[in-house]
Amino acid sequence: MKLLIKNGRVIDPANGIDGLYNLWVEKGKIKSLSKKGEDVESSEGSFKTIDAEGMIVAPGFIDMHVHFREPGFEYKETIETGCQSAAAGGFTCVAMMPNTNPVNDTRSVTELMYTVGKEKGIVNVLAIGAITQGLKGEQLSEMGELRDAGAVAFSDDGRPVMNNELMRRAFEYSKMFNLPLVQHSEILDLTAGGCMNESLVSTELGLKGMPSEAEDIMVYRDIALLERTGGTLHVAHISSGESVKLVRMAKARGLPVTCEVAPHHFCLTDEAVRGYDTNTKMSPPLRSARDIDEIKKGLSDDTIDIIATDHAPHDTLDKQVEYHHACFGIVGLETALPLTLELVEEGVMTLPQAITKLTSRPAEIFNLDWGTLSPGKDADIVIFDPEKEWTVEVKNFKSKSKNSPFDGRVVKGQVMYTLVRGKTVFSNAN
């Protein structure tokens, strides 16, 4: 059946579209887009209608950084629950990091992720393969096999590739497949035992700090290696202001370097750690207000290409413990949109710019055939009310885990519908 999404403000950055349009969907594909009142489609015959008056209609969001814990840690999240969480957050495509158990360093694990994703996942699931076998940082994984099985990038996320020689070879080897390397940038000997940003706050709380230089040094190392080897680098969850400057410098030199930021890194500073709430513990850690200023500049001038959540579910056993012993990470899929809109409200980014970083830009970097509303493409669509206020309540999260520091935060901007190939996979409409 055909579907008409009418009266909405359609923002499709890939095609430079921002205006009031009616959008027709047929057989799971985008059929046509027409200015309000200039309909090209016949409204005869039977069709469903969504009235998007006052709402934004955009390509479904793409999150290139999630941890869905399957296989191995299904008590924290499964591909099925993770996808439900994604749909509730307006995401129609997610890329799973390989730090599962077993690690996604072999074809069979990648294939399992895609199989389960297709069977149980209500959104598109992609797999990112490991750079090194077992994430051990000792020997490269079989990147060719992983690529053949569908891996869209390589990463040891959760761990950095510490060995310089190995990282150089990873850049060289991955060139054959034209897939980016996603680095979790952290010099481990500078952060050993650390559990928050190194600052006055860590001093006052008596918690071991993780200096932001641990990130900067690795970002610079990778840029330096890349300049010699070629290949492409995508810096995961950038959190340090200096690292943003380094990426800007690399881009100015014309190097194929991109980066992402997670919403918590532009919404919270390390001041949030006071009180020892373990939902403020993540890696990289929450940084200083100065870092946030640089991140905002980076978002504004597009040095920071995309917004990715680093959705990292953990159950209470791993979070309701001493701060030092708590696992790193928070869930992020269901709060990403309103937190991003806070920066739009603040004037850091325009709304189309923010949507670009959630749709067309990640599609471009990772060579995905999504993130646009061009006719003929999959009808992966998000419809959200940018003005609707609501209170974040973790108990309502679709994610299996509730580890979020944003519980109780009053936010603006709510996902009303998420569609994957024309089918409604999430709805907030009454």
Place this chain on the structure above:
Amino acid sequence: MNLQGKNILGTQGLSKDQIYGVLEAAESFKEISTRKIKKVPTLRGRTIINLFLEPSTRTRTSFEIAGKRLSADVINISGSSSSIVKGENLIDTVRNLEAMKPDILVLRHSCSGAPHLISKWTNSSIINAGDGTHEHPTQAFLDLMTIKEHKQELEGLKVAIVGDIAHSRVARSNIYAMKTLGMDITLVGPPTMMPVDIEALDVKIVYDMEQAIRDVDVILMLRIQMERQNKLLLTSLREYSTLFGLNLEKLKKAKKDVLIIHPGPVNQGVELSPEVMESPHCLILDQVTNGVAVRMALMYLLLGGEDEALN
């Protein structure tokens, strides 16, 4: 005098009045320990659990004696005998203890913030007996009490804190309390042992010990934690002792009436030479005596003590 809140998690955030209130109460309680019958019925029928998940002799004993002198029932649980070694998590342990209705939980734990974590899971009052590298508030109170016995006025006193500031909960609790009371603090030690941005707390940093102690009223020497000292922070204990140990020669540079305190246990010959320990400047045993009084005072104040407490 009323302590706001039901817990003593740290000295940070306490007001001047609250700190003086604790010290005054402690001064009254000190007399009980000099009696022949060292016991008052103040906390009769109350239950205090000492949950010590990190090794401690003097602090644990001090809390136990303090509780017993107030007639409370005191139960001691130490790390090696607790279910923690069987893998039980801290919250579960505390919830089980809570089910037995104690009035005060005294916690010593190797992780900063552990008392804050358990405070959300119990109705008992919590006294932090040292959490990781964060705070050790009862130590700061007993240090201040000891200084006050010799110097009367605390405000305006100059204090040098010497040693591994970065890893010291004693230093933090003293810095917070002393700054609140208007005392002047100089931190002394190698830069590798200075915590990041500590100057923001309005303290001076001096690397030359002789210069630093020249005109101070109190020298607080910290223990070098030989058992967990990171090799990257020190060259050798010998050089540390040469630069930051206190011996008679260095002491000559200090004021004639300077006070020396140390939270113990002392690494003799490293932080303090045996001669300095035996000198009249050194108040370590007074600190231990006052520790009992301070802990009695806090238990009394937390449980909403009444005026007949000292009868």
